[in-house]
Amino acid sequence: MNRRHSQAVGRVLKPIIGVAITAVMLSPLLWMISASLQTRTQLYEIPAHILPPTPTLANFEAVISTQIGSLGTSVVISVATAILSLIISVPAAYALAQRQFRWTGTIVLLLLITQMIPNVMTATPFYLMFSRLGLVNSYPALVLADSTYAVPFAILVLRAFFVEVPAELREAALIDGAGELGALLRVVLPVVRTGVIAVGMFCFLFAWADFVYALTLSTDGSVVPFTLSIYSFIGAQQTNWNELMAAAVLGIIPGAVLLIGAQRYIAAGLIGGAVKG
């Protein structure tokens, strides 16, 4: 009786506590969304409004015209980074998974070490290198720099996916007369589609989130990724918090879309990379 009673209480309490934990964890984002729907005067009224008293989209109307350019820039850079990273990583991961080369272990170790390199440390060489090539303030510079976040990650995770593919599939394709490339494209890739999509999305998000390279490789305002645009918004003399919060809300969109539309891919990418190895 007592046990059943406590179970019933648990069934009611657990979701409530769960919602509370989630709300606390998301509070900065919720607070940001709330602020983005308030006017400047409402924002400074004391006590502060938890919920917007008269929700307005005026802030979004104000920022969309100024931010649309940098949002577009970031989308171009992020898509290009994801494509470039996949082109490099898919074949490499496939080769490393199919054949146990003598130096496979070394390569994996080197890839892991590259993930430890502080990007502040590579920003200087990239800046010096690209300024000598005349590529500072260009899309290729940012795509190349951003892909250094993505490529090691992509190879490691994709390799874990390829290793799981039954060897018979590839062998059957080879016996049927397909070359290695045919076997990869027509037989193996469709099997690991989930993993490839997940990895591509993460590559996109790495580039989307990049700040260090944007800060160092974009100096004259001609190519301004979204994170840099938000940063200069914050640095302005009189920070317009209501508009800044509206602009920042736009930055949540890709992550939120992925979370809603691609839940299983995210879990697949994470767990595939981190746990299976």
Place this chain on the structure above:
Amino acid sequence: MLSGKTKADLGVGAEASLTPRPSAAPRPTRPRAGRGLGALRRHSILFFLLPVVLYLPFFAYPIGYNFLVSLRDYTLSSLITGEAPFVGLRNLSSVWHDPIFLTALRNTLLFTLLSITCQYVIGLAIAVFFSRPFFLSRTLRSVIILPWLVPGVVTTAAWKWMFNESNGLVNRLLMDVGLDPIGWFSTSSGAFAAVTIVNIWTGIAFTVVMLHSGLQGIPADQYEAASLDGAGAWGRFWHVTMPGLRPVTGIVIILCLIGTLKQFDIVWVLTRGGPGNATQLLSTWSYQLSFGEQAFGRGAAVGDFLFALSLLAAAVYAIWNRRTTR
């Protein structure tokens, strides 16, 4: 792992790929069908490595180049003339003797220690809470990782408003419970607390996801056996959950450690290392030397120290991992 990435910003996300037990056992070798199809076909797979080989210089160059720059007197004029006199270890020694070095090192270590401890403990508590399914648990657990998929600059902007001294949520809540508001950006300890809190918060989503998958890997019959032996909830946690999580714990801690050592975005957006170096980390100081003072050689030297610190952490992890898995 997104923060950076960390995920980093996403940063940490970038590192979501350490193997739990590196080289634990050689993968069973499979029968290879390519064998009868000729040597050309057998080696054709090497061509698949061609793109990454072509790409490798872009990767290796900055790392090697950073070390070279740290040995030279590289300034703004070097950028134009291409001349940077070789100065040997002078940059490293000048950075080492700079009073800011000790401040930045101390801040980096304290920031890292506080961050990984809190990220792990809070992440574990949340993961355990969500480990058994209940109404809404799946939805909530997936929504909770949203911060990790949002650029660090964006979440930090949100936090900057949370910490706003005149009308931020944090000070409002403090006043609601009768405490004095805190000068989050005007006092040294307030600023240090602010950057640490934001970094902890950014990493929790990642630890929750990793530890959750670790918890799912612990067989349920171990819990049943412990219950039959008379273990309470607390006993089961210490004698079943914690030992079962050991491999994942190792990865989570090393990844949080590396992610935090590299952390730049949060601190730069919140405080730029200020007020008066109170939140200066090795990463922000390196950036400031290179791009604030155009002392590229010294900035690179600080970068060398930071990289050495990460390698040291990774080496400690590798040794620990080898000991515990044997």
